[in-house]
Amino acid sequence: MRIVKIMLAALVLLAGIGIAKAPDAKAPGAMAESWSDILARARGQTVYWNAWAGDERINAYIQWVGTRVQAEHGVTLRHVKLADTAEAVSRVLAEKTAGRTEGGSVDLIWINGENFAAMKRGHMLFGPFTQDLPNFALVDTAGKPTTLADFTIPTDGLESPWGMAQFVFMMDSARVKNPPKSIPALLDWAKANPGRFSYPAPPDFIGSTFLKQALAELTPDREILQKPANEADFAAATAPLWTWLEALHPTLWREGAAFPKSGPALRQMLDDSTLDMALSFHPGEASSLIAEGKLPDSVRTFVLDGGTIGNTHFVAIPFNASAKEGAMAVANFLLSPEAQARKQDPAHWGDGTVLELDSLPAADKARFTAIDLGVATLSPEQLGSALPEPHPSWMTRIEEEWLKRYSR
Secondary structure, eight states, rough: OOOHHHHHHHHHHHHHHHHOOTTTTTOOOGGSHHHHHHHHHHHTTTEEEEEEOOOOHHHHHHHHHHHHHHHOOOOEEEEEEEOOOOHHHHOOOOOOOOTSSSSSSSSSSETTTTTHHHHHHHTTTTOOOOOGGGGGGGGGTOOOGTEEETEEEEETTTTEEEEEEEOOEETTTOOOOSSSOOOHHHHHHHHTTTSSSOOOTSHHHHHHHHHHHHHHSOOOOOGGGOOOOOOHHHHHHHHHHHHHHHHHHHGGGGGSSSSSSHHHHHHHHTTTTTTTTEEEEEEHHHHHHTTSSSSSSTEEEEEOOOOEEEEEEEEEEBBBBOHHHHHHHHHHHTTTTHHHHHHTTTTTTBBBOOGGGSSSSSHHHHHHHHHHOTTTTOHHHHHHHHHHHOOOHHHHHHHHHHHHOOOO
C-alpha cells in the first residue's frame, strides 16, 4: 500500500499553487438532520468502494456486504478492485487537482497507514463522519486505541474502523518443530535451514510489514519509530536492519536473488512445500486456508516473544464522493455485530473485530462465542499485546531504501 511518487509530487504542487482546501471538516449534519435522513438519502445510491482485491475470501466478503446493504438500505455496492490502494488515492488527488469538488469517482476507500496520512494531509477526505454512525458506539476505542490513531496519525473522525490485524508467522509443524521466537533467532533458523524461508518483495504490504517487524526488534530505540523519520534518525535506526538483512538474504529461497511477489504467493509456496514458513497479517488466515484445503493440516501460527506489529484498518470517504450518504450506510453496516462476526469467522475471512464484545447484547455476543476460530488460530492471550505501527514515514523510507539495495 505504498504512495506512488507522482502522488506525493502532486501534493507538493497543490500546496504550492494554493488550491483551496477540500471541505474535509464538513459535518454530515449539514446534509441531513438525522441518521434516518442520511439513510433516506442513501437509498438508491451506488457506492463505488475502492478496495484491495488480492484475496478471494475478502472479495467474497465484500460481495456479501453488497447483498446486505442492498437488502437493508437499497444501496448498490460496486467493488472497484485494486492491486494497490495508492491507485485510488492518486485518482482522488487528480480530481482535486482538476477542481472536481463534486461527483467524484471514488465513494469509499479501504485505507490505512501512509495512504490515510497523505489524504488527510492533502485535505482529500470527507468528514468527520464516524460519530454520526450509530454502530460506532460499539467500537472498543478504549481497549483498542488504534481505532482512533492510524499509524500514529489521529483519525479525527475521517475514517471508520472495520477490522483488527496483527502480524503472525505460519509454519508447517511437520517440518518445523521449534519455531524461532525472535528476529535474531529467525536468522539462526534460516542459516540452519537454507532455502526454506523468504518474504514478499516490498512494496508488497506483507513484505514491508516484515521489515518493520524486524526493525522494531533490532533498532536501539524503538520509541523513535513513533515520530516522523528524518535523515539522521533513519540512518541510525535502520543500520541494524540492513546488517541483519545482509546476513539473512544468502540463506533465503533462491539465495535472495528473487522474492515472492505477494503474501498469497508466499502462502502458495508453503502449501507446495517449497518453503517451511509464510507470513500473514491475519491471525485466522491459516485456519481459513486449512479449511479450504489450501494449506496442509499441519500448518500452525506463531508470534515472536517480544510481540508483533498490529493495527486497525479503516474505510474513508473522499471529499468529493458522489454517494456520501450511501458510503456512510456501508461504513455503519461494516460495524454491525452481524458483519463483524462474519468477518471474524475463518470460514469467511478470520479478521479480528473492532467491537467491545462485553458491552454487546447477549444475542450479538453469542454470534462471536459461536465462532470456531480454527485449529491454527492463536487465542488473544497467545497473540499477546500488539506492537504499535511506526509513523507512516518509516514505511515509505524503508521501502525506498530496500528497493535501492535489493531490487533487480
